[in-house]
Amino acid sequence: MSERLAVKHPLGAALGALVAEGKTKKIHLVKGSSDLVMVVAKDDITAGDGAKHDIIPDKGQLATATTSNVFRLLKACGLPVAFTEQDSAISFSAPKCEMLPYEVVVRREAHGSYLKRNPHLAKGQLFPQAIVEFYLKTKDKNWKGKPLICDDPLIVYAQEAKQIRLFNPAKPMQGQEPFLVLPQSDVFGRADEWKFCLDMARIARQAFLVLEKAWQLEGGTLVDLKVEFGFDSKGNLLLADVIDNDSWRVIESGAYIDKQVYRDGGALDDVAAKYRHVADVTGRFHVPRQRIVLWRGSEKDKTEAFSEALGELADLMTVVTCSVHKEPVAAAGILHRMVQEIPDCVIIAYIGRSNGAGPTLSAMSTVPVITVPASIKEFPDDLWSSLRAPSAVPVMTVLEPANAVLAALQILSGRNPRLYAHVRGEIENRTVNTIAL
Secondary structure, eight states, X not given: OOHHHHXXXXXXXXXXXXXXEOXXXXXXXXXXXXXXXXXXXXXXXEETTTTEEEEOTTHHHHHHHHHHHHHHHHHHTTOOBSOOXXXXXXXXXXXOOEXXXXXXXXXXXXXXXXXXXXXXXXXXXXXXXXXXXXXXXXXXXXXXXXXXXXXXXXXXXXXXXXXXXXXOTTSOSTTOOOSEEEEGGGTOSSTTHHHHHXXXXXXXXXXXXXXXXXXXXXXXXXXXXXXXXXXXXTOOEEEESOOSTTSEEXXXXXXXXXXXXXXXXXXXXXXXXXXXXXXXHHTTOOOOOOEEEEEXXXXXXXXXHHHXXXXXXXXXXXXXXXXXXXOHHHXXXXXXXXXXXXXXXXXXXXXXXXXXXXXXXXXXXXXXXXXXXXXXXXXXXXXXXXHSOOTTOXXXXXXXXXXXXXXXXXXXXXXXXXXXXXXXXXXXXXXXXXXXX
């Protein structure tokens, strides 16, 4: 261990053997554990596969802070990440992973090498469905003894032929033939690894969506993201390595605030200031406390349809049973108390017989109220008591429980990266990019 790490790392005694070292970090075993490693950041910054190399004082601290902030958010959103806790200013602990030889890139806009492969697109071309690409991680233009024309080539997997086709990521794709075709056995470490590639694409896209919303809430625009994956000792696929300011492109006030500034020749002081700014901003990333209140008039109003529509998000829902008509004072007290406890909420009023409860709740609170007439099929005229609301009663009426749940999630997702990733992910599953790719 270097003198610098020995001095700066307060847990130096916990550092075991060096497992791996890259251009910007070292990975050590944690003493006394066979399943944990410590990822120690360096102050190095590189570009062009190491052709450009500088030292930025405290970059390791900023990178560790950013990665820890990001991984904590992703973990809170339910993503499988290789992160345990931040152990010091320049290190965090994580499950030991058998890393997979891929860089997975998710793109919302066309920047960087994507423009070189698709020169017919304008910089910043927006993709309604985020694009996921795989690159083979290589070193010194070599893959298992086979010479390559470039490092980190773009991968196209031909499943039927069981082949991995490699392309130059800096050349136009139209008319380009693969410069090397490998049997999948030369790349895949497992017979079913192509199935894990589908999981990697899904997790990477979900991580992007979480971070896309987190950056939107802070005034930034995440345009692309690079992540890596590995298997822990139990065989679980985890999003691993790091996600710091070298891992994405983020635009703020029309300018990059990420490593692109360094790639473009920016002054080191300016690069350092942007890295410090990003570490500060990501420190505000969080999942807010929110709630969906399902209000019913009696036990006869069943809630299963709403729980099923929420699925894995069912923890958001709290059921209240109180007749707004028979117990108006009690109902008002319950309503005000719940909004006081968690102000960021949406109320779904699911009431049989008299549907006026939804408008009444809407008139008494500042939170959105969605009414779902429970008796609409038997008594369609009941709908009018929800639709023909008086002035200053902005109640919304939705007939289907599943759509009411989705409307509530859409309202809350504007401030919640977890919910945004869920709602936007479902939309992107059915979205098609209409531009020529």
